[in-house]
Each structure stands twice: as structure tokens, then as C-alpha cells.
Amino acid sequence: MANISELDPSASPLNYYGYELRRLRKAASLTLNQLGDIIFCTGSLIGQIETARKAPTRELTERADAALGADGALLRLWPLVARSQLPGWFQSYAEMEAKATHIHTFQAQLVDGLLQTEEYARAVLGVLTKDRLDERVAARVQRQQILEGANPPLVWVILSEAVLHQEIGGHEVMRKQLTRLLAFRNNDWVQLQVLPFTAGAHAGMPGSFAILRSDDHPDVAYTEGYESGHMTFNPLEAKARSLRYDHLQAAALSVEESAELIARVTEERYGEHP
Numbered sequence: 272m273a274n275i276s277e278l279d280p281s282a283s284p285l286n287y288y289g290y291e292l293r294r295l296r297k298a299a300s301l302t303l304n305q306l307g308d309i310i311f312c313t314g315s316l317i318g319q320i321e322t323a324r325k326a327p328t329r330e331l332t333e334r335a336d337a338a339l340g341a342d343g344a345l346l347r348l349w350p351l352v353a354r355s356q357l358p359g360w361f362q363s364y365a366e367m368e369a370k371a372t373h374i375h376t377f378q379a380q381l382v383d384g385l386l387q388t389e390e391y392a393r394a395v396l397g398v399l400t401k402d403r404l405d406e407r408v409a410a411r412v413q414r415q416q417i418l419e420g421a422n423p424p425l426v427w428v429i430l431s432e433a434v435l436h437q438e439i440g441g442h443e444v445m446r447k448q449l450t451r452l453l454a455f456r457n458n459d460w461v462q463l464q465v466l467p468f469t470a471g472a473h474a475g476m477p478g479s480f481a482i483l484r485s486d487d488h489p490d491v492a493y494t495e496g497y498e499s500g501h502m503t504f505n506p507l508e509a510k511a512r513s514l515r516y517d518h519l520q521a522a523a524l525s526v527e528e529s530a531e532l533i534a535r536v537t538e539e540r541y542g543e544h545p
Contacts, residue, residue, distance in 0.1 A: 370487065
């Protein structure tokens with residue numbers, strides 16, 4: 272195992288977290304195994320986190336913060352650690368997303384990441400590789416914290432009807448995912464529309480995209496590719512993307528009709544009343 276003293280805490284959020292965890296553990300005069308026993312994990316896992324070989328989960332962070340009397344220091348670090356587990360090309364977008372006051376997205380193939388269940392996210396992210404899958408899933412789920420704050424953004428999501436039928440992760444995963452979408456009916460800050468198959472040719476045919484608005488920056492237009500993403504502050508591009516979105520909203524079912532369709536697909540395709 273690498274010597275923790277070799278870690279440069281300024282090298283990355285994960286390094287800083289590991290450095291702080293070790294410092295707090297040593298200050299409490301606890302061995303790796305002793306801390307592991309207290310927070311219900313193995314000493315080996317604690318060692319891997321302290322050497323930046325593994326990212327912590329939020330649950331482990333909460334227990335470690337309480338056990339070591341860190342007064343929230345580890346909890347404040349954890350969102351930075353989670354975000355650092357996102358693909359490098361996506362991190363800039365995630366930072367802008369966290370600051371946005373309005374988020375508009377169109378998704379042609381998948382449930383938007385802000386609305387995904389953990390099981391659905393695991394199935395999507397694990398298609399090609401299981402490497403660091405827990406960390407990557409945690410990073411995606413962490414993005415959803417912006418929906419639970421005191422001042423959440425207004426999130427407007429348009430999903431192609433195909434998203435409801437593409438069985439990601441199996442029957443049960445899809446049932447839970449669509450049930451979660453229906454739960455957002457009670458959230459004033461999350462609005463969901465479905466673009467039905469009957470819409471035919473539509474403005475979103477080139478692919479999925481997002482538009483971010485905030486008080487401190489001009490509108491951001493974002494398009495994701497296979498292994499990269501393109502984010503632009505160009506006002507003409509952002510305006511053109513907004514026009515596409517307006518056309519998609521007009522072609523989509525209303526929020527109420529969309530919920531009815533999701534409920535019907537959940538019952539008929541995945542076998543249970545939501």
C-alpha cells in the first residue's frame with residue numbers, strides 16, 4: 272500500500288479527503304481497524320480511502336464525520352470528491368449545473384441523470400466497464416442534491432417516449448425508475464413532459480441537449496457525444512438551442528398527459544400500478 276505521507280493533499284479532492292481522514296483518525300488515536308469497526312466497514316477500506324485508491328460514499332462520510340468529531344468537515348469535502356469522479360470532460364458542465372437557476376433538457380434515449388434512480392444509473396454506467404462503478408454511480412447521484420436544496424433550480428425535462436420503453440437494467444429497475452418519475456408530480460420545481468411517438472419528425476432529432484441559465488453567466492448550451500461533451504456560451508448557439516426546445520415543448524404532451532402516459536406504460540409494460 273502506498274505511504275499516505277506521499278499524498279499531496281492539493282493534487283485532487285480525493286487526495287485531500289484521504290489526507291484529512293487520516294489526520295482526523297490519527298488525532299483520535301484510532302487504528303484503521305478500530306475506525307472501521309466504529310463506522311461498520313473494514314480497516315482495509317479505510318486504508319484505501321486514505322491512500323486515494325478508493326472514493327468514499329456519502330454514508331461512510333457521514334459515519335466517519337460523526338465518529339471523528341469532524342463537525343461536518345468531511346461532509347463538506349464529499350461533494351467535491353464525488354464530482355471529481357465524473358469524467359473530466361463532464362466536470363465543467365456539472366459545475367455549471369450546480370449553479371444554474373433554470374435547467375432545460377431533452378433526452379432522446381435515457382432518463383436525465385438528475386432524475387435517475389441509483390439502480391438505473393448503475394445499469395447505464397456499467398454497460399462497457401464496471402471499473403470504479405460505485406464511485407461513478409455515487410457521482411451521478413450526488414448531482415441530484417441540487418434538487419433538494421433550499422433554493423432549487425427550475426428543472427424542465429422532455430423525454431422521448433422511447434425512453435419509457437427502452438428496458439434499462441431489467442423489468443424491476445424500469446418499474447422503479449418510472450415510478451420515481453411519477454413522484455416528481457408533487458415537486459413544483461421539476462416539470463416533466465413526454466414527446467410521443469406520434470409527434471413524428473421533431474426539433475430534437477439531432478440528439479439530446481441541455482440549456483443552463485444562471486444569474487452570473489450567459490446561457491449555456493450543452494450537447495453530449497459518445498465520449499465527450501460540447502458546452503458553449505455563444506449567444507447565437509444558445510438562442511438556436513432554445514428555439515429547438517420551444518418547438519419540442521410545443522410538440523410534447525402536457526405535464527398532466529405525460530404523467531398519464533408514464534403511469535400507463537408502467538402498468539402495462541412493467542406490470543405494477545405506480
